[in-house]
Amino acid sequence: MAIYVFVFDRVFxxxxxxxxxxxxxxxxxNSFVQGYNVSILAYGQSGAGKSYTMGTTGPREQGDPKIMGIIPRVATILFDKLDHSRATGSGIRAPSRISGMTMPSFAKPSTKKNWQMVATYLEIYxxxxxxxxxxxxxxLHERPTVAIREDTKxxxxxxxxxxxxxxxxxxLLNALNFGSSIRQTDATAVNAKSSRSHAVFSLNLIQKKNATAPLTTREKRMSVPIEAMSGGSENWITVDSKLHFVDLAGSERMKNTLAQGDRAKEGISINAGLASLGKVISQLSSRSHGSHVSYRDSKLTRLLQDSLGGNAITYMIACVNPAEFHLSETLNTRQAGSD
Known part of the structure; x- marks a missing residue:
């Protein structure tokens, strides 16, 4: 399911x-807590308010309830919903593993907490x-290579x-702000501090539920598999879900940015990734069962593969600039959203 929302730059x-x-x-x-994989993408030209809308622009705006973006707003309600799930007796217990990898140890694990969550933050440059x-x-030589893998499921x-x-x-906000402060940015003719990469801030939540308790219709349609726990815990199942916040790089034409050299190479890479994303969404919207979807055409679509298709939920926020000078880019953004 895709939802398209059109907003204006904060300046206007x-x-x-x-x-x-x-x-x-x-x-x-709600969908994330119930077990769905969810992606929220901000799309549009540089300077149209994508980072502002997502809430990655820093603590000052995150602390203002009037202008805080999507991620800080999610942070304010997410943990209340997780605590409510525990209070209403959902039968969830804290797990020891997440997404096939060992969970980091918590400094002060809570015996009452019925979920565990980790955040990751990467950019595609x-x-x-x-x-x-x-x-x-x-x-630099000690940093491991980040690679995308797909498990048997x-x-x-x-x-x-x-x-x-x-x-x-x-x-959540500390992790977001730490990563956002070192994201690749540079000046172009469109924006003095243009994001030159696609950034993906992800939350991975894992929960355990009592398998004997009846599942709701919504829970039966989760976008990720529910697995019976091994080691004599056959009465428990795991629910693993992801929430991706994707701040895409600017979608404008090269001639509008007046980019040269490295900036031009960045622009080519950015537009190639955005084109691949649009192609995948189009294929998912129109494909027949079993037809090919070109996830592997870009790193962006590959890492979002299990959060775009199937029962995953996708929101695309198209950010536009109302200035007449940017009319052509605004029309392009609206067209991309309509497609």
Whole structure:
């Protein structure tokens, strides 16, 4: 399911628009907690407000309830929903593994907490994956190579990527701000601080539920497999879900950015990734059962593979600039959203 939302740049819009945009995607939090894989993508030209809309622009705006973006708003309600699931007796217990990889140890594990979550943050720069949560003191030669893998059940796993345990909204925003501060940016003719990479901030939640309890219709249609636990725990099943926040790089034409040299190479890579994403979404919307979907055409679509197809839920927010000078890019963005 794809939902397209059109918003304006913050320079021209009212503060209340941030809350209005979030109303369109607030159901994503419920879906994530219930076991769906969810992706929220911000698409549009440089300077149209993608990072502002997503909430990756820093603590000052994240602390203002009028102008905070989507990720900080998700953080304010996500943990209340997780705690509510425990309070209503959902039968969820804390797991020891997540997405096929060993969970990092928590400093003070809670016996009452009925879920575990980790965050990852990476950018795709010139089709290379860069870990944005790697400790700054880690030497270049000591940094593991980030690679995209697929397990036997079709789940996408990223190896070599730092996983940060998330126990609160503060943990979530600290991880987000750390990674956002080192994201690749540079000046173009369109934006003085243009994002030159696609950035993906992801939450991975795992829960255990009592297999004898009746599942709702929504839970039966989860986008990731439910597995019976081994070792004599056949009465418990695991629910593994992902929530991706994708801040895409600017989609404008090369002639509008006046890019040359490295900036031009970045632009070519950015537009190739966006074209692959559009192609995959089009294929998913129109394909017959069993037909080929070209996930492998780009790193972006490959890492989002298990969060775009099947019963996964996708929201695309098309950010546009109302200035007359940018009319052609605005029309292109609207057309991409309609397609």
């Amino acid at each position: 819009g009212e503060d209340e628009e941030q809350e209005g945009v979030f109303e369109y995607v607030t159901e994503s939090v 010139n089709e290379q994956l860069r870990d944005l949560l790697m400790p700054e003191q880690t030497q 079709g789940r996408i796993i990223l190896t070599g990527l730092t996983q940060v345990p998330i126990n609160s909204a503060e943990d």
